[in-house]
Amino acid sequence: MKSYVLTQPRTLEFLNAPAVPVPPDCAKVRITHAALSPSDLSLYLGRTPGAAYPMIPSRQGLGIISEIEENNIYGLKRGDRVYINPYRACGECFECKTGQPRHCRNLQIMGVNTDGFLRDFAVAGLSSLIPLPEQVNEEEALFSEYISMAIEVLDSLNLEKGDHVVVVGGDTLGNILCQLCIYYQCVPVLVDRNRRNLDIAEASGVYYTVADELSAEQFVNQVTGGRRAKHLIFVPGTRADINTVVRYAAPGADLAVAGYLDAEMDLKLSPAVVRQLRVLTFCNGFNELRSALNMLVNKSVRLDGLRSGKISFKEAPALFESQAEAFERDEIFQYTVDVMAD
Numbered sequence: 001m002k003s004y005v006l007t008q009p010r011t012l013e014f015l016n017a018p019a020v021p022v023p024p025d026c027a028k029v030r031i032t033h034a035a036l037s038p039s040d041l042s043l044y045l046g047r048t049p050g051a052a053y054p055m056i057p058s059r060q061g062l063g064i065i066s067e068i069e070e071n072n073i074y075g076l077k078r079g080d081r082v083y084i085n086p087y088r089a090c091g092e093c094f095e096c097k098t099g100q101p102r103h104c105r106n107l108q109i110m111g112v113n114t115d116g117f118l119r120d121f122a123v124a125g126l127s128s129l130i131p132l133p134e135q136v137n138e139e140e141a142l143f144s145e146y147i148s149m150a151i152e153v154l155d156s157l158n159l160e161k162g163d164h165v166v167v168v169g170g171d172t173l174g175n176i177l178c179q180l181c182i183y184y185q186c187v188p189v190l191v192d193r194n195r196r197n198l199d200i201a202e203a204s205g206v207y208y209t210v211a212d213e214l215s216a217e218q219f220v221n222q223v224t225g226g227r228r229a230k231h232l233i234f235v236p237g238t239r240a241d242i243n244t245v246v247r248y249a250a251p252g253a254d255l256a257v258a259g260y261l262d263a264e265m266d267l268k269l270s271p272a273v274v275r276q277l278r279v280l281t282f283c284n285g286f287n288e289l290r291s292a293l294n295m296l297v298n299k300s301v302r303l304d305g306l307r308s309g310k311i312s313f314k315e316a317p318a319l320f321e322s323q324a325e326a327f328e329r330d331e332i333f334q335y336t337v338d339v340m341a342d
C-alpha cells in the first residue's frame with residue numbers, strides 16, 4: 001500500500017507498507033482519485049489545531065472496489081465505482097445510538113483527524129461506500145462533501161423564494177453555497193476580499209458580489225431595499241471578520257457559520273442579541289452526501305471555476321510546497337490527484 005504521509009508539518013514522506021487484511025463488513029478500494037484542498041494545506045503548514053502526525057492527507061477520495069464479500073446486503077460488488085464517506089461515527093456514543101451520527105462525540109474525519117486518501121488503497125466500512133452514478137465523473141464527485149454541507153446549511157434556514165442570503169467568504173464552500181441559493185430560488189450576495197473568488201462566483205451565475213467588507217453594509221442595504229438580509233452565512237475558511245456580518249442582518253435573521261477550518265472566531269454576541277439573531281453552526285456534511293451526488297447528476301452546480309488542476313500521485317509533494325501561498329490568499333483551491341497516473 002503506497003501513500004504519502006505527513007510525518008510533521010512541511011514533511012511529506014512516501015511510504016510503501018504491506019497490505020492489511022480486510023475486516024468483516026469492510027471492502028478494499030483502489031483509490032483512483034483524491035482531492036487536495038485548503039484543509040490539506042492547513043495540515044501541511046501545521047496550522048490545524050490539534051492535528052496529530054503522522055497523517056495521510058486528503059479528505060475526499062473515491063475509487064473502485066477491489067475486494068469485497070460477495071452477496072453483501074448493500075449490493076456492492078467488485079469493480080463498482082464508489083465515493084467514500086470521509087466521516088466515521090463511532091457507533092457507541094449516545095448520539096450514535098440514538099440515530100444522530102452527525103453529532104457523534106468521537107467523529108473521525110478522514111484527512112483531518114484520521115488518515116485520508118492520498119494513497120493507492122483504502123479499507124472502508126461497507127456502509128461508508130456510496131456508489132457513483134454513471135453520469136458523474138470523478139473530478140465532479142470530489143466536490144460532494146462541500147455540496148453536502150451546503151445542503152445541510154440551506155435546509156436549516158427557513159428560506160423563502162426571493163429571500164436575500166448574504167454569504168461572507170467566497171472559497172469553494174462559499175461559492176457552492178451561493179450557487180445552491182440560486183437553485184433554491186433565493187438571491188445570494190457574496191462578500192469576499194479576494195477579487196479572483198468573486199470573478200469565479202460571477203462566472204458561476206452569482207450576480208451580486210462585493211469586495212469590500214466596509215462598503216458591503218451599504219451594498220446589502222441597497223440590494224434589499226433597506227430591509228437587510230434575513231439569512232447570513234459566514235464561511236470561516238476565508239478568515240474575514242465575523243463581526244462585520246452582523247451589520248448586514250435584518251432583525252431576527254439567521255446567522256449560519258459553516259466551515260471546516262478551526263479558524264479563530266471571536267463573535268461579539270451583544271450586537272447579535274440586540275438584533276435577536278438565530279445563530280446556527282455547521283462543521284460537517286455528514287448527512288447529505290447522496291443528495292450531493294444527485295445534484296451533480298442534475299448538473300445543478302457549476303464546478304468549472306472551482307477546479308484548480310489535476311496532478312499525478314507523485315506530483316503531490318511538490319504541489320504542497322508550491323501552493324502553500326494559495327492558503328495565505330484564501331483562494332478557491334482544489335486539485336484532483338489522479339492516483340493511478342504515473
Ligand SMILES: [Zn+2]
Pocket residue numbers: 089090091092093094095096101103104105106107
Ligand atoms: Zn458516536
